[in-house]
Amino acid sequence: MKNILRSSPLFLTIIVVACNTTQPETAKETKTEPVFPKGEKITSTNFTGTAWLQMLVPNDSTYYTSIGNVIFEPKARTNWHKHPGGQILLVTDGKGYYQEKNKYAQLIRKGDVIKIPPETEHWHGASSDSSLTHIAISTNLQKGSVVWLQPVTDEEYNSGQEPLSSSRPTPYH
Amino acid sequence: MKNILRSSPLFLTIIVVACNTTQPETAKETKTEPVFPKGEKITSTNFTGTAWLQMLVPNDSTYYTSIGNVIFEPKARTNWHKHPGGQILLVTDGKGYYQEKNKYAQLIRKGDVIKIPPETEHWHGASSDSSLTHIAISTNLQKGSVVWLQPVTDEEYNSGQEPLSSSRPTPYH
Numbered sequence A, B: 001m002k003n004i005l006r007s008s009p010l011f012l013t014i015i016v017v018a019c020n021t022t023q024p025e026t027a028k029e030t031k032t033e034p035v036f037p038k039g040e041k042i043t044s045t046n047f048t049g050t051a052w053l054q055m056l057v058p059n060d061s062t063y064y065t066s067i068g069n070v071i072f073e074p075k076a077r078t079n080w081h082k083h084p085g086g087q088i089l090l091v092t093d094g095k096g097y098y099q100e101k102n103k104y105a106q107l108i109r110k111g112d113v114i115k116i117p118p119e120t121e122h123w124h125g126a127s128s129d130s131s132l133t134h135i136a137i138s139t140n141l142q143k144g145s146v147v148w149l150q151p152v153t154d155e156e157y158n159s160g161q162e163p164l165s166s167s168r169p170t171p172y173h
Helices: A002-007 A009-030 A154-159 B002-007 B009-030 B154-159
Strands: A051-057 A066-072 A087-100 A105-109 A113-116 A122-126 A132-138 B051-057 B066-072 B087-100 B105-109 B113-116 B122-126 B132-138
Touching (some): A066 A087, A066 A122, A113 B051, B066 B122, B122 B132
Antiparallel strands (some): A051 A066, A066 A132, B051 B066, B087 B132
């Protein structure tokens, strides 16, 4: 009987059908949709690779704050840039890097909060094997908008990590 | 062959085993953990019901911004209060209400972004049948901290909704 079952295509078909009727329900119960949509593909030359932006709050003279949800596909990253009034990143999914000029790149991932001080040259983006999603909160925009600088070269992207990645930001997960 | 398979306990056992080996893997792949932890139970008298706070960014003189992740259990809500420098809420899970003084309460839910203008008396909290999670971003704190006022009574909580809930904030979901 065992051998008959194992060699029967009908047996395999029935198992597949039986499993398929239960799997979608399981997936439905546990899958969580992203909070914000993917938004628009970023076409700016201030980015390398493919990234997406959903603006949530544009800057205005009441809040002097802008908020955007950004998704970087693997290897995508910003150019080097700086914020006159600072920026705060809330990493909500995936894995990536944050690097300040003349420092090692820090591994950042879901649950991390990164405070980017005013006028500090830096970049952020996804790791090579994962996408990265973060909410970017630009603060004190009465001090000026982002200043874009040169692209992060492949050499910079591939060689910027600390050898023993000991310096991670405070995790909230 | 078909009848033999259908009536065989061995057949059922094999299907169950086959499915059980795939389900945990499916659940693991699709289940999403909350981005931020629940934090500490709020014991302040400025809240009604049970709510939790995970501070992500405390205010300082560089950013003049504080960010907290707040979870309201069903029926929990803030007191009436106002922010001298304004506040922005990003609703990341569940369902609740946002109400400004002398206006109807607005239904808010996952994906909504609420801009609370400076000096505007208001409250926010969960609906009676759902919890609410939001990220609260207090802006321009150089203008002063939150000013707490009276509790939202049960009568206010239960009667503040617009009859035909037509005025919802711009949804991002």
